[in-house]
Amino acid sequence: MSKQKKLKPELASGFKDRKGNELILKDRLIEIIKRNFQLYGFEPLETPGFEISENIGKFLPDADRPMAGVFGFKDQKDWISLRYDLTAPLARYVSENFDSLSKPFKRYQVGSVWRNEKPGPGRYREFTQIDADIVGTNNVSADADMCVLLADTLNKCGLDKNEYLIKVSNRKLIQGLLEELKITKDSKKLTIIRAVDKLDRVDIAGVNALLGKGRKDKSGDFTKGAGLTENQSEEIISFLKIDSFSKLGNLSSNTTFKEGISELSEIFELTKVSQFSDRIKFSPAVVRGIEYYTGAIFEANLLFKVKNKKGEKVEFGSVGGGGRYDDLIARFTQSKYPATGVSIGLDRLLYAIDQKTIEKVKYNNPVVICVFDKKQMPQYNKILTLLRSSNINSEIYCGDGSLKSQIKYADKRNAPAVILCGDNELKSGTVTIKNLKLGREASENVKTREDWTSNKTAQITAQIEDLVNEIKKLL
RNA sequence: GCAGCUGUAGCUCAGAUGGUUAGAGCGCUUGGUUGUGGACCAAGAGGUCGGUGGUUCGAUCCCACCCAGCUGUACCA
Secondary structure, three states, rough: OOOOOOOOOOOOOOOOOOOOOHHHHHHHHHHHHHHHHHHHHOOOOOOOOEEEEEHHOOOOOOOOOOOOOOOOEOOOOOOEOOOOOOOOHHHHHHHHHHHHHOEEEEEEEEEEEEEEOEEEOOOEEEEEEEEEEEEEOHHHHHHHHHHHHHHHHHHHOOOHHHEEEEEEEEEHHHHHHHHHHOOOOOOOOHHHHHHOOOOHHHHHHHHHHHHHOOOOOOOOOOOEEEOOOHHHHHHHHHOOOOOOOOHHHHOOOOOHHHHHHHHHHHHHHOOOOOOOHHHEEEEEOOOOOOOOOOOOEEEEOOOOEEEEEOOOOOOOOEEEEEEOOOOOOOOHHOOOOOOEEEEEEEEEHHHHHOOOOOOOOOOOOOEOOOOOEEEEHHHHHHHHHHHOOOOOOEEEEEOOHHHHHHHHHHHHOOOEEEEEEOHHHHHEEEEEEEEEEHHHHHHHHOOOHHHOOOOOOOEEEEEEEEHHHHHHHHO
């Protein structure tokens, strides 16, 4: 007989299984965030994972990536694609249901999005986003609300005030500067905006290089720059160096620039009364690389360091952001329809919060009732009912293993305890509760085999009426 | 996409400057106890040495190409 080729169990690169505590924490964060979004007056919306490609792809005004980066295929009729964010489906939804929606329309949405591109550390091809958007108003108060919402949300997720910062800026600032510098070519503008966006990674000198001729990275690879003159670069660099909002006014008298300033000061005015006013700060380098932003821009940054895969402490940076995008929905409706919104990268946020010991979730794996003898199942079920009706996660061992393997099973699942009920216990109407948690700790001092075989300190025998109380004590 | 580095067991890695049966630790399975996990002891399973071609009497080792991974960079809706 020829050997059959076995399948290799593995995931496509960029995808990840999630389990246990991580998932429990994720669900909890989602609950907190949803609740907070509701508190701010957003209503829930769910849309399908797939959209007609044209609706979420082609209309995007970003010429760099017309259809690349999405998963898609042709069905009987259309090309359809997995959504790559929640904003594009929102634009479709609002346009499609325009007449029946309250205006402005405020919705939040939680869901997976997919991007078909090269995965990196902490970057997957499927991940969860949570968005909140307000569609149908250009009131700056909506933008201000977004800032407070972001801050409040992070706060409610368990972060201290010194652990996050909402950075705010306005696209009109850089756009005004570009006007003043007589830079009109769209592609050049975009290159400049993206160079500015990289400040936190490549420092001032790096940005300067990217604005001018170009920059060589560590591996020796060369990135072509925007090709600005020295004077032009200087202007932009001096803008980036501004450290306080009040100094902005001296920089330029351009009309668009001034508009940006006045919108920003309105945001600061409006958020001043919130309890997060000190968490919302102007930062000139926040521009975001996306082309469609037209006004206010926000970015939620974590200020504490997290450990990477190698255990090194690194800056984590942004866990979310957003801004005003007044032209996006016009792609469907042909009339301008202003909108503003934020997006939280839940998996990134989760990764960071998971490392904060304070927020460790205690997920109680089930108490395991061991099966000595299948004939005693009625008794085991009685015990099970007692536990479950007291809201204690529990189960009867459901495999075929020996007692030893049953306990091993419970141990591997990190169960808090097993319940032993064999002939001895049955006769006396008791159960033996073996505290696995305690045993784990005790085992550290055990040196010889004799020591540990005789070590039964981590178990007690209790009357069946006391079972629930005894278990509750050790949870 | 571009650049640099790296591919040996499920994981982390060793190895011979080309020579019979390729190693360790961890993990996994089983036993040491047919009523006891975690320490300990023993046994066992697990590898086309990333792939293809070339050089050679002989390649996991040398060469070429390819593929994959990592890191940086670009892109990031």
